[in-house]
């Protein structure tokens with residue numbers, strides 16, 4: 649099994665299958681970032697395609713100082729923002745077709761709240777509420793919550809990805825979670 | 836430490852980003868302060884709700900779509916850039932046709948530019964666009980911290 653740097657080296661030499669292997673490795677993570685940011689499958693599909701296409705054509709500018717994931721996520725952040733600029737009025741629409749698999753992991757979260765876990769309609773409504781609350785956050789707060797809470801990326805890496813100080817990471821996260829706490833206080 | 840100072844580290848505590856010493860101080864304060872304890876529970880709940888959202892997988896054909904774009908040399912959906920790319924392609928075609936005509940006329944054809952190389956050049960400033968956040972935020976960290984701490 650080749651590691652990222654070996655795959656990048658091959659891809660830079662023009663071996664497309666090496667880039668395809670990198671894509672297979674990271675596509676779900678990248679898609680998940682886009683989905684958390686847009687809550688829309690078709691937008692996330694477009695954004696993910698753009699992220700990888702741009703990554704490919706910029707591979708030469710990737711210096712091995714940072715991890716490939718950090719570099720790729722930075723493109724992902726930029727592309728999420730670019731996608732937003734192209735959209736009319738910057739209004740995002742919540743995709744109600746969020747797949748059912750989501751319910752399974754939310755069960756654990758609300759299990760101790762004496763909710764009937766078999767009530768999938770309720771779980772579905774709940775996950776939509778959470779997605780909606782995230783969607784209503786200002787862009788930078790939505791992004792920071794995505795990177796930290798959805799992708800579980802460290803403060804240090806987030807500061808590299810978003811090009812902000814770690815102090816700012818903490819402050820934005822604090823504000824983002826405060827806003828979410830307010831929006832979701834009835835859950 | 837007073838409550839305000841603890842509030843700022845709620846998140847660091849939730850994210851396991853505190854030093855051992857700060858973590859202990861924080862826990863000590865929580866056990867002693869109902870207000871912070873309640874507010875902390877709210878933050879913890881949010882973290883759980885958000886990270887509890889299950890992962891959305893990319894469509895199975897994502898690689899194929901991207902490979903298609905790569906092989907076609909399509910790297911942008913910006914109409915102007917697409918137009919320029921199309922113009923370049925036409926130019927290359929023109930040069931190519933001219934080359935054939937020239938060859939047929941027993942002249943040595945000139946080198947045909949490589950469209951892929953051109954694309955990479957055009958894209959090289961993409962990553963260097965800089966920090967979107969820094970531009971939209973003229974406020975220093977210190978000021979934000981100050982505002983947050985009241």
Ligand SMILES: [Zn+2]
Pocket residue numbers: 837838841864868870871872
């Ligand atoms: Zn307190």
